[in-house]
Amino acid sequence: MASLPAVLKSEWTKIRTVSSTTWTLACALIVTVAISAALCALMRSQFDDLKPAEKLTFDPTFISFSGMILGQLAMVVFGVLVVGTEYSSGMIRSSLAAVPRRGTFLFAKLTVATLLALVVGMATSFLSFFLGQALLGPHRTTIGEPNVLRAVVGAGLYMALIALFSMGVATMLRSSMLSLGILMPFFFLISQILSAVPGAKNVARYFPDRAGSQIMQVVPDAMNSDPAPYGPWGGLGIMVLWVIAALAGGYLVLRKRDA
Amino acid sequence: MIELEGLTKRYGSKVAVDHLSFQVKPGVVTGFLGPNGAGKSTTMRMLLDLDNPTSGTVRIDGRHYRELAEPLKYIGALLDAKAMHGGRTAYNNLLCLAESNRIPAARVSEVLDTVGLSAVAKKKAKGFSLGMGQRLGIASALLGDPEILMFDEPVNGLDPEGIHWIRNLMKQLAGEGRTIFVSSHLMSEMALTADHLIVIGQGRLLADTSMADFIRQNSRSFVRLRSPQWERLLDVLNQNSVPFLQTGDGAIEIDNGRIEALGELAARHQLVLHELSGQQASLEEAFMQMTAGSVEYHAHGATTPGGPPPPPDRGAGRQAPNWGAHDQGRGV
Amino acid sequence: MIEAVGLTKRYGAKTAVHNLSFQVRPGAVTGFLGPNGSGKSTTMRMILGLDQPTAGHVTIGGHPFRNLPNAPRQVGALLDAKAVHGGRSARNHLLSLAQLSGIPARRVDEVLGVVGLQEVAKRRSKGFSLGMGQRLGIAAALLGDPQVLLFDEPVNGLDPEGILWVRNLMKQLAAEGRTVFVSSHLMSEMALTADHLIVIGRGQLLADMRITDFISHNSADFARVRTPGTDPAQREKLTSALTEAGGQVMPEPDGALRVTGLALPRISDVAHEADVRLWELSPHQASLEEAYMRMTQGAVDYRSTADQKAGLQPAMPPGYAPPQVVPEVPQHGWYAPPPPGQNPYAAAPQQAPVQQPPVQQAPQPQPPAAPPVPQAPAAPAAPTKPEDAR
Numbered sequence: 001m002a003s004l005p006a007v008l009k010s011e012w013t014k015i016r017t018v019s020s021t022t023w024t025l026a027c028a029l030i031v032t033v034a035i036s037a038a039l040c041a042l043m044r045s046q047f048d049d050l051k052p053a054e055k056l057t058f059d060p061t062f063i064s065f066s067g068m069i070l071g072q073l074a075m076v077v078f079g080v081l082v083v084g085t086e087y088s089s090g091m092i093r094s095s096l097a098a099v100p101r102r103g104t105f106l107f108a109k110l111t112v113a114t115l116l117a118l119v120v121g122m123a124t125s126f127l128s129f130f131l132g133q134a135l136l137g138p139h140r141t142t143i144g145e146p147n148v149l150r151a152v153v154g155a156g157l158y159m160a161l162i163a164l165f166s167m168g169v170a171t172m173l174r175s176s177m178l179s180l181g182i183l184m185p186f187f188f189l190i191s192q193i194l195s196a197v198p199g200a201k202n203v204a205r206y207f208p209d210r211a212g213s214q215i216m217q218v219v220p221d222a223m224n225s226d227p228a229p230y231g232p233w234g235g236l237g238i239m240v241l242w243v244i245a246a247l248a249g250g251y252l253v254l255r256k257r258d259a
Numbered sequence: 260m261i262e263l264e265g266l267t268k269r270y271g272s273k274v275a276v277d278h279l280s281f282q283v284k285p286g287v288v289t290g291f292l293g294p295n296g297a298g299k300s301t302t303m304r305m306l307l308d309l310d311n312p313t314s315g316t317v318r319i320d321g322r323h324y325r326e327l328a329e330p331l332k333y334i335g336a337l338l339d340a341k342a343m344h345g346g347r348t349a350y351n352n353l354l355c356l357a358e359s360n361r362i363p364a365a366r367v368s369e370v371l372d373t374v375g376l377s378a379v380a381k382k383k384a385k386g387f388s389l390g391m392g393q394r395l396g397i398a399s400a401l402l403g404d405p406e407i408l409m410f411d412e413p414v415n416g417l418d419p420e421g422i423h424w425i426r427n428l429m430k431q432l433a434g435e436g437r438t439i440f441v442s443s444h445l446m447s448e449m450a451l452t453a454d455h456l457i458v459i460g461q462g463r464l465l466a467d468t469s470m471a472d473f474i475r476q477n478s479r480s481f482v483r484l485r486s487p488q489w490e491r492l493l494d495v496l497n498q499n500s501v502p503f504l505q506t507g508d509g510a511i512e513i514d515n516g517r518i519e520a521l522g523e524l525a526a527r528h529q530l531v532l533h534e535l536s537g538q539q540a541s542l543e544e545a546f547m548q549m550t551a552g553s554v555e556y557h558a559h560g561a562t563t564p565g566g567p568p569p570p571p572d573r574g575a576g577r578q579a580p581n582w583g584a585h586d587q588g589r590g591v
Numbered sequence: 592m593i594e595a596v597g598l599t600k601r602y603g604a605k606t607a608v609h610n611l612s613f614q615v616r617p618g619a620v621t622g623f624l625g626p627n628g629s630g631k632s633t634t635m636r637m638i639l640g641l642d643q644p645t646a647g648h649v650t651i652g653g654h655p656f657r658n659l660p661n662a663p664r665q666v667g668a669l670l671d672a673k674a675v676h677g678g679r680s681a682r683n684h685l686l687s688l689a690q691l692s693g694i695p696a697r698r699v700d701e702v703l704g705v706v707g708l709q710e711v712a713k714r715r716s717k718g719f720s721l722g723m724g725q726r727l728g729i730a731a732a733l734l735g736d737p738q739v740l741l742f743d744e745p746v747n748g749l750d751p752e753g754i755l756w757v758r759n760l761m762k763q764l765a766a767e768g769r770t771v772f773v774s775s776h777l778m779s780e781m782a783l784t785a786d787h788l789i790v791i792g793r794g795q796l797l798a799d800m801r802i803t804d805f806i807s808h809n810s811a812d813f814a815r816v817r818t819p820g821t822d823p824a825q826r827e828k829l830t831s832a833l834t835e836a837g838g839q840v841m842p843e844p845d846g847a848l849r850v851t852g853l854a855l856p857r858i859s860d861v862a863h864e865a866d867v868r869l870w871e872l873s874p875h876q877a878s879l880e881e882a883y884m885r886m887t888q889g890a891v892d893y894r895s896t897a898d899q900k901a902g903l904q905p906a907m908p909p910g911y912a913p914p915q916v917v918p919e920v921p922q923h924g925w926y927a928p929p930p931p932g933q934n935p936y937a938a939a940p941q942q943a944p945v946q947q948p949p950v951q952q953a954p955q956p957q958p959p960a961a962p963p964v965p966q967a968p969a970a971p972a973a974p975t976k977p978e979d980a981r
Contacts, residue, residue, distance in 0.1 A: 003328070003361060010359035017351035018344065090342040091352075094399060097307045097336055098359045100325045258310035295722050295750040390627050415747070418627040418776045419883055444750045447779030483873075487856065519819070519870045526868035533856045536815070536873025546751055 007099050007108040015082065015112055024078035025120045028159065032071030032124045033131060039066045040132040047139055051224070059222035060141040061151045064132025068155065068216075069192070071124065072162045072209065075117060076183045079166025082113045083250075084176025092259055102254045106171065110247070114164045121159025125152050147218045147232075154215030154236060161236075161243055162187075165208055168246025172253050201226065212239030260285055260438055261306060261334075261407060266315035268301050268462075275301045277462035278315070283440045285406070288433045290453030290470070291442040294550050298462040299442045300338075303411050306440075307336055319407065329360040331403030337396040337410045345385025349376055349395050352384055357402055370398040375424075389416030397425065407438040414448055426452050446543035460550045470542070477548045478540030482516035485509065485534035486525075495528045510534065592617055592770055593638060593739060597647030600633050600794075607633045608794040610647065615772045615789070617738070620765045622785030622802070623774040626887055630794035631774050632670075635743055638772075639668055651739055663692035667732035668741040669725075681719075681727050682712040688731055702730040707756075721748030729757070739770040746780060758784045778880035792887050802879065809885045810877030814855055816862075817847040817871035825867045832865040833858065847871060 015021050043063055050058070086092040099105040129152045133140040143149055170179040187209055194204035204210055205228060214228055214235030221227045230238065261283040268276040276298040283289045293299045304310040306317050308324035319327060319334055327333050343352045353367045371380045374394040379387070384395060393416050400408055410429070414422045429452055433439045443449050449456075456473045458466040466473055474480070481504075486492045492511065496503050501524075504512045513521065518537045525532050593615035600608040608630040615621045625631045636642040638649050640656035651659060651666055659665055679687070685699045703709045706726040711719075716727060725748050732740055742761070746754045761784055765771045775781050781788075781802075788805050790798040798805055816833075818825040830840050830848060838853035838861075850858055855874055862869050 006329075006361045007359045010355045010357075013351065013355040013358055014344075014347075017348070017355070018346045020346065085344060085346070089344040089346075090339055091344045092342075093304075093307075093309055093338055094342045094356055095359075096309055097338075098331050098356050100308050100327065100330055256311070258304070292751075294752055295720065388627065414777075416776075419624070419778050419880060420626055420887070422776065422778070423880065423884060444748075444754065445746075445777060445780070446751050446754075447783070448777070451779070485855075522819075522868060522870040531856075531859055531863060532869065532872060533859050534874060535869055535871055537871065543751060543755065547755065550751075 004104060004108065007104055008112060010099075011108045011112040014109075015116060018081075018085070020081045020085070021078070021116070024074050024081065025116070028071045028074035028078065029120055029124045029127070031074060032065075032067040032159075033128050035067030035070055036064050036128040037067075037131045037135055040064055040135040044135060044137050044139060053224040057219050057222055057224050058139065059217055059219040060133060060136050060139055061129065061148050061218040062216050062222045063136070064129050065125065065151075065155050065213075065216045067128060068124075068159070068213070069188075072159065073184060073188060075121070075159050075163045076166045076187060077180065078117065079113065079163035080170045080176055080179045080183065082109065082163075083167050083170035084174075084179055087174045088176050096259050103251065106251055106254055110164060110167055113167060114160055117163035118156065118160035121163075122153070122156035124159060125155035128155070141218070145218070150232065151216045151218050154232065157236065158212045158215060158239070161212060161239055162209070165239075165243045165246050168243060168248075168250040171250025172246065174253065174257070205229070206238055208239045208242035211235040211242075260320055261440060262318045262321075263302075263306075264316050264318075266302065266305060266317060267313045268298070268305060268310065269313045275462055276305070276312075276459075279459065279462065279464055280315075281457050281464060281467050283407075283438055283457070284455070285438040286433060286436050287454040288429050288439040288441060288452055289455045289457060290449045291440060291457050291459075292446075292449065292546060292550075293442075293459040293465075295444075296461075297459045297550075299459065300411060302459070303336070303338060303409060303440075303442065306409065307334070307338070309338075329362075329403070331356065331360040331362065331405060333403070333405050334407040334409065335400030335403055335405040336408070337393070337400045337413055339396070339411070341392060343384045343392070343395055343399075346383060348381050348383055349387070349398075350380040352395065353399055353402060356399055360403055362403055366402060366404070370401045373401060374398040390418060390421055393417055394421065397428075405437075408432060408440070410439075410441040412443055413441060414443065414445060422448065446541065446546055450542040458546070458549060465549055473549075474539050474542055474545045477545035479514060480537070480539045481512045481514045482518050482521055483534060483536050483538050484511045484513065484521065484525075484532060486511075486530055486532050488531055491528070492525075492530055495524065495530060499524060512538075592653075593649065593651050593772060594653075595634070595638070595647070595649040598634065598637060598644050598649050599646040600630070600637060600642060601645045606794055608637070608644075608791075611791065611794070611796055612647075613789050613796060613799050615770055616787070617770040618765060618768050619786040620761050620771045620773060620784055621787045621789060622781045623772060623789050623791075624778075624781065624883060625774075625791040625797075627776075629792050631791065632743065633794075634791070635668075635670065635741060635772075635774065638741065639666070639670070661692055661735075663688070663737070664694070664735035665737050666739045666741070667735060667737040668743075669728040669732045669745055670741075670743050671728070678715055678717060680713050681708055681716050681730075684716060684727065685730060685734060688734055692735060694735055698734060698736070702733045705733060705760075706730040722750060722753055725749055726753070729760075737769075740764060740772065742771070742773045744775055745773060746775065746777065754780065778878065778883055782879035790883070790886060797886055805886075806877060806879055806882045809882035811851055812874070812876050813849050813851045814853070814858055815843065815847050815871060815873045815875055816850055816858060816869060819868055819870055820846060828865050829862055829867045832861050832867070836861045 040063055047055070047058075086095060096102070096105065099108075129143070133142070141148055143152065166179065166183055169183060170176065173179045173182070191204060191207045191209050194200040194207075195210060197204075211230065212235060214230065215232040217232065228235065263282070264280050266276055266279040267274070279298075279302060291299055291303075301310060305312050306319075306324070308317075317324065319330075324330060324334075343349075347355075349371065350367060353370065354364060357364065357367050368377070368380070371377050374397050376391065376394050376398065379391065384392070387395065393413065397410070397413065400410065408429075410425075413425050413429075417425060426448070429439050429441060433454070441452065450470070453470055455469050456466060457464070458473070468476070484492065489509075496511070496513075501513060501516070501521075504514070506512060518535065522535055525535070595614075596612050598608055598611040599606070611630075611634060623631055623635075633642060637644050638651065638656065648655060656662060656666065682699060682703065685702065686696060688694075689696060689699050700709070700712075703712050706729050708723065708726050708730065711723065716724065719727065725745065729742075729745065732742070745757050745761075749757060758780070761771050761773060765786070773781075773785065785802055788798060788800060788802050789796070790805070798808075800808070816829065818829055826846070826848070833840050833848070833850055833853060836853060836857065838858070839851045841849045843849050853861070855872060859869070859872060862872075
């Protein structure tokens with residue numbers, strides 16, 4: 001059994017020595033914070049024009065995370081590239097020759113990448129929150145209010161889980177292009193569109209991003225959205241199940257398929 | 260020491276490797292030969308546990324590859340020059356491999372120096388030429404200072420200086436008692452490097468023998484004589500019923516002759532010899548002779564020696580007509 | 592005929608090719624050698640009009656490539672095996688090339704047959720191995736039945752059968768009177784293929800001569816001598832006798848002696864006078880690689896730390912006499928030995944060019960495919976110089 005700390009260290013070197021790590025994670029943070037801030041500023045000026053139902057369920061916390069719809073895409077790219085470049089560069093053969101235990105290899109790689117994604121995710125969510133609240137002015141909430149801290153921490157978790165889910169998918173598909181080709185439209189288009197279509201809504205509700213984003217809401221049915229059949233932690237649980245499925249699939253492919 | 264036992268790999272209905280059993284022993288350079296599609300690369304990948312065998316086993320120093328805690332310290336391999344991340348520097352590519360096997364970072368600089376890449380250690384690998392990539396791959400094989408080294412087509416893309424260097428490196432490593440397993444399509448290069456040969460065709464073992472035996476068994480060997488006392492030489496040979504052959508340039512060739520016996524014969528008869536040299540066919544000729552029939556793509560113009568393909572076990576030992584192979588050596 | 596005059600190419604401050612002048616003549620295979628980064632590829636690209644020279648010019652048959660009327664029918668080139676549209680089938684790829692230059696479609700099937708790809712002609716070239724891609728590239732070069740052919744590393748990715756085929760193809764093309772210009776890093780392969788060499792280093796011409804001259808200019812021939820293994824005294828006796836006669840004697844790992852500075856007949860005489868029996872007396876010529884290494888020292892970009900000269904005289908494991916100090920195939924490859932079991936002397940098979948009489952034998956003209964090693968045949972009566980003895 002290869003020494004796990006050594007493999008973790010090796011994966012940390014791998015991840016810090018490619019420029020894609022820096023720009024994807026920076027992108028995730030900047031895009032999320034910038035768009036959230038912009039939307040918060042917009043809300044403040046447009047608050048009086050909101051429908052009464054929307055005013056009633058106005059969720060200043062959730063609003064300050066609205067940039068995540070775009071920011072999460074950078075997290076998807078980060079997750080996919082962490083795994084996918086091993087295959088596209090051919091490095092996977094060198095890596096597996098050095099660490100032949102597939103489980104150790106995958107665990108170390110995912111641990112390092114997920115921890116990094118979690119740190120960046122938390123930074124993103126806290127930054128987004130505080131900047132957003134500052135810009136919301138009179139409509140703001142504070143971190144001390146009930147459930148607000150849970151939502152902010154949850155947003156960080158959500159970012160990390162999105163990255164981890166992407167890593168699982170990329171391990172299964174063994175290709176960056178293919179994984180991005182599936183995940184990007186899924187998170188950016190399909191999930192968004194389906195949740196607006198009446199019939200498909202009930203299915204789309206169980207998609208990882210839909211279910212997971214429930215944790216960011218403090219006010220139930222925030223912004224007059226449809227009531228969900230699960231609570232914030234239930235939603236995150238559904239997302240975790242997706243992640244587990246993707247990882248299990250990835251691990252099986254890595255074990256069974258020829259490198 | 261690498262041991263293969265009944266190693267088999269099927270892709271659907273196609274058998275890439277078919278019950279391959281052999282050992283690669285330490286202290287010598289073992290060449291791994293076979294036509295395209297013979298299953299060489301698949302075999303090498305199974306040795307590293309990158310591909311799963313359909314059946315059979317591979318053992319590295321008696322253990323399965325996955326049981327090796329830090330495999331780079333046992334076996335280093337160059338499979339593909341491009342098996343590195345282009346966006347990472349040469350140094351960092353090696354560093355992450357080294358760290359996973361607890362190899363000190365100082366060793367990374369050391370192997371980069373050995374392969375002559377120190378000057379570009381901080382450059383990203385994607386700008387590397389094929390030859391530089393090859394050197395980086397060789398460096399990664401040397402990282403753990405392993406007892407077993409495996410090289411797949413190591414001279415690919417190297418310039419003459421690099422070819423010369425890797426050849427001597429392999430010999431030197433074998434001289435230190437390490438196990439060296441190297442595949443190549445370049446027979447002339449292999450002839451200069453390998454001591455032992457393993458030849459496969461269509462996934463099956465065709466030969467597992469020393470280089471000298473392989474050439475001897477698969478082609479013609481003869482002794483060439485030149486003498487200013489031409490007539491007397493012919494007389495002496497005729498008297499001793501030594502069959503011989505005259506060539507156009509004034510030499511005499513004796514098939515399967517023993518050079519020592521001929522030297523003594525000449526001395527006994529006070530014959531002056533201007534040449535007494537043992538000659539063997541090239542590895543290329545011997546290889547062509549053996550693998551005829553297990554080649555995937557045939558071009559027109561280069562006729563393969565006639566006759567049926569060699570028996571599946573090994574063609575060695577059979578009384579092979581060799582003149583066909585000679586035809587191959589010349590222009591068409 | 593390819594003619595370069597004062598060819599120079601600069602990329603910014605770096606001079607890739609500097610004032611290069613040479614001619615590549617028809618009827619011979621001309622090898623193009625040089626270390627990595629010496630400007631070989633740049634030169635080839637300038638010949639084909641892909642790069643514009645900074646100064647000087649290069650012409651093919653008297654015209655710059657770009658002014659050649661119907662260039663594909665005069666010049667064929669293999670530069671990069673992967674310069675093929677992967678989505679197209681091999682046949683369609685060649686067909687599109689043929690149509691560009693008005694070559695009939697049946698020529699496409701012809702060249703596919705020549706390179707042995709007719710069975711995969713309908714398959715997309717994306718799935719081709721490097722070797723198959725190389726064959727397709729060669730097919731494209733041959734398409735216009737051109738008089739001038741350029742090959743850059745043609746044996747890359749080919750298996751031994753393919754290497755042999757390419758070698759014979761090039762010799763055949765040269766024998767048909769075409770101009771064949773080949774670059775390669777494989778010295779042993781080059782020694783078997785080329786008749787003439789052009790060597791460059793750091794963008795400058797280092798040599799332009801026959802391969803045989805190149806080897807004898809840049810390295811030393813030697814003789815291997817072995818005395819009966821049972822009697823070490825004989826070996827010492829011979830060593831001192833040869834040294835006295837002006838030869839340099841070095842012991843070989845397997846107990847033989849390496850003698851330089853004395854011709855084989857002289858060694859024979861010295862041994863005779865010293866009353867030493869010989870078990871081996873064989874001429875050896877240095878390899879092309881050795882000659883090349885000596886010439887290009889100092890013109891190499893990436894140098895490994897290991898000593899360069901170590902191994903030029905390869906140390907052989909004891910008990911294993913290397914048959915490969917010289918390229919082996921050609922020495923006797925041009926005649927066919929008789930079938931076993933026959934008396935070759937009586938049978939005189941027609942393949943053997945000359946059987947007898949051995950004396951006064953005129954030198955056999957070498958067939959075009961003859962090996963690049965010197966083969967000046969010496970009548971037995973004439974004293975043989977070491978290099979004659981092969």
